[in-house]
Amino acid sequence: MDDTADVKAPEALAGSAPLRRLSLYEVVAEQLREMVLEGELMPGSRISEKRLCESFEVSRTPLREALKVLANEGLVELLPNRGAKVTEVDPREVADLFEVMVELEALSGHLLARRASDAEIAELRAMHQQMLDHYRRQERPEYFRLNQRIHRRLAEISGNGVLLELETALNLKITRARYAANMKLGRWDESAREHECILEALERRDDEALADAMRDHMRKTGDAVLEGLAAR
Amino acid sequence: MDDTADVKAPEALAGSAPLRRLSLYEVVAEQLREMVLEGELMPGSRISEKRLCESFEVSRTPLREALKVLANEGLVELLPNRGAKVTEVDPREVADLFEVMVELEALSGHLLARRASDAEIAELRAMHQQMLDHYRRQERPEYFRLNQRIHRRLAEISGNGVLLELETALNLKITRARYAANMKLGRWDESAREHECILEALERRDDEALADAMRDHMRKTGDAVLEGLAAR
DNA sequence: GCTCTGAATTTTGAATTCAAAATACAGTAT
């Protein structure tokens, strides 16, 4: 039907911020990442290079480069001479993941209490309030997106680049586990309350309380996800 | 001179152990990794694809795939349309790195105290004693290698796969920072003593003491590396 | 002399091609 559309528009995604064109493999990787995270590519399923190339309308070269990136992120597995498959969500690994994340969050908390500026705390508070609005209006996707943004912002403000990278990387897998577990809504309001605790501890700049609150929040999230996974 | 040598011998490196052929890009990645770690490729230096292709005797495809892997590991930076360069060792980032590593080690300690079997503890003790032998004989490279193996084994035995992966990944950068800092030997015996503390706490299965000892060891290592970096 | 412009060259990005491995499949023997 639309086979006139040979025009690729990778710059469409570039926005305006970084002012640089993305390589094709980066675009493909981002797409793939989303497909894996949202379960569009089922865990365990083999990935046919040809099929994906056709659907993305790119050659195999950038696709294979993208697969290598995803493999490093742990979202796909590369089998030698037999292509790639989407990694399974292994509850055991997810448990390990949260075990680590809990500690990273605690570290983040300690750093935040020391390093966050008043302006940054106000910014987080504003985001938090907006998130509560979405909660009250039961706007689930908006709530979820903002929730993610807040967590990311917390990691950023903690001022440790390595920590930010690790949390981002691990969060990929967590997001995937969430989808796979089909997170029940029960924790929605519980989670909102935990966020309130975090914000309050941060505003008091209470080191230990903040670390504990963040640790606690992550631990409970983990428990909920694992429960969801077990109940499949 | 030797332009008769069109024969590539990638299988020469495959050895016999894993019983599966490594892809070319994996071999290249491993070589590159070593070159970066040992400072053979200087931090900040631009990487010419052509030159490297010639020296490895492979085409650009596997080399570029390998570069993508290294980029994910943070050893090289990919500049759009301008190739790759070896990432600089940024003391600020190294500090962040250790800040995180210290917590990961503490977690590792807690897990080890609970999960290590008697046999595994004995194994670690044996490795430790052997390392002390190398220390007494002043066999530096052997000491260093065994040191690395012990740390890796500790991570393995802690039984958290994600933790093992992270420590392995971060350890890459730490190793590089060490080389860059030209680690002075002063800490050699101090480090051996710290290891003794770790072993003893593990043998007592003293949760807190072990976590503290491992945290402490990593913190001091970090301080030494950072000092070395500052003194360049 | 210095800077700017614009071709020539080099280098990178991505598609295509070629070769090797794996898979699917048909036919034979048991």
Added chain:
DNA sequence: ATACTGTATTTTGAATTCAAAATTCAGAGC
């Protein structure tokens, strides 16, 4: 009918080719 062998097909791995971007460099203009 089932298991096995050898061949055809498909799919992956890696080299090559083609196009686009960056770099270099020469010469014109100030």
